[in-house]
Amino acid sequence: MTATDTAATPRRRIDREALRQRYREERDKRLRADGNAQYVRLKGRFDRYLEDPYTRVAPRPAKTDHVTFAFVGGGFAGLATAARLVEAGVRDVRIVEKGGDFGGTWYWNRYPGAQCDTASMVYMPLLEETGHRPSEKYAHAPEILAHCRRIGETFGLYDKALFHTEVEALTWDEARSRWTIRTNRGDAFTAQFIGLGTGPLHVPKLPGIAGIESFKGHSFHTSRWDYAYTGGDPLGAPLTKLADKRVGIIGTGATAVQCVPHLARAARELYVFQRTPSSVDVRANAVIDPSWFASIATPGWQQRWLDNFTANQAGGQATEDLVQDGWTDLARRIRERILALPKEARTRESMLAAFEDADHEKMEEIRARAEAIVHDRATAEKLKAWYRQLCKRPCFHDSYLQAFNLPATHLVDTDGKGVERTTGNGVVAAGVEYRLDCLIYASGFEVGTEYRHRAGFDPVGRDGLALSTHWKEGMRSKHGTHVHGFPNAFFVQPTQGANFISNVPHNLTEAGRTIAMVVRHALDNGFREIEVTREAEDEWVRLLLTSAGRMTGGADCTPGYYNNEGQDPGPAARLNVGYPAGATAYFSYLDGWRRDGRFEGLAFR
8 A cells, every 4th residue: 555545534424415416417428329339349340459469370280079078268267167177087178269378368468567456366266276376466467377377287278279269150969969169260079068158358349439440550459469569568578669659548447547557657648538437446466475375375275265255245254354455345344334234224225225325435435545646636536436336347556546647647538428539640539639659449348248249159059049049038047057958068157156246266166166066977977968957947047036136337327338338238137147145155055056966957868
């Protein structure tokens, strides 16, 4: 924590209704009828933004063989599932990954300053199994990528992996009880089982700005950072080639919060184009002391930390907070306010009001932090986030706000309207043209689009049933993993399971453990097929519909990917929820479901 951060301002009296009104006003000025359609997908004329700047594509012969298990996606979902399969004795595992190595989002996102926003002790999977001690409370991207490679090496996943390969079709072969996988590299191989972990943050998008193709300077998306142009490297070397450059960056979300301080120190002039400010709380990163780590890293340590973080976040009976970060801080405040209510007064309405009061208090502190750190009063005001903390992805950083104290850094606030257009020479915002040498898009990834649109394929299951057809009225599954009509297929993601988004890897590692146990059971007993029954899927969906819904996003929030850019997501979104009793209860239930050995709801044939 910096000295400035410790200068806490006195607690202010919170006018709940005034804040609600301000939040509504700020939301309304940002609402757009086009919703997700305001973004442009990087394909066709934008292919250059998708090129891999890190690894050359190596020629190889097409695969026409058979494997026991094929997994689509080489990020945490694929690595965690494959590792658990190998532990269970299933070594014939192939991961198909569009990047040039394992890592998923951490393969692509190597922009300056990239690091995890959730503490590395709970964010990085399989630490205990690989014997790795994170170097910092919040590990930087190179360490996370190296850890992904470590998992691949530890569990022997490189031998069969297919990199720089995109799946184009997945089709169930009923006669042979296996899946056929076809790719853009001419592969047509089969697998008895498949896993799908394409992730929500892997398809880059650009803002649909008028004239976006006309800019004559240099440009790139942050997920394809061009170090050849900027100088520096992913390990943190200074961006030495920007000293004479006027640089613009569009976007002020989590990516920009991390890379803006580096650009601010390097560029001749930096223009940060802002539609909506992020909430930026204290990060207080620190090196992890080896002696301390040795004292806590006793057998089972990471699972204890995972369970503790989830319990602190999701209504468990935690008596201590091992992680102690911004996520658990907000949860603690909410819990304390609810517990302060008399038991007879703990109605849903009163608990939601307590939640809101805790959130208002936290956001007032975050706005006061901007005021205390940023020297220019007008700039500080524009950097204040006027929405509830979980309306958008919370950010934590100790250098972002400080970057606006540097004379060469300019905040171009568009009052919710966004950039008007690009020209051959730069960017126009509020009628003013800003001449630039380089334009960087920190515009994020596709979220909220159809599964087949993001994945790039539409799995076809039993009797020619396409997944898009089965899910036309919303996702249907058991545990978010098993889908009726798609035997031997497993989905690895949070929705309809724990739906624990403050630490997604916890969802993925639990799903991987479950899949390994189910597959092992099938192989040991000579079963060729595993499929959730229609009745079990229907029962799980009915249970999900009793949920109170997500605590993030919401129609009253400022637009963003948490709430479908402020647009009605349609009736299908009612199923984008998790276990009604919360994440802690779900993980406990799932553990019992696995240990029981009957795998209730699944049919083995």
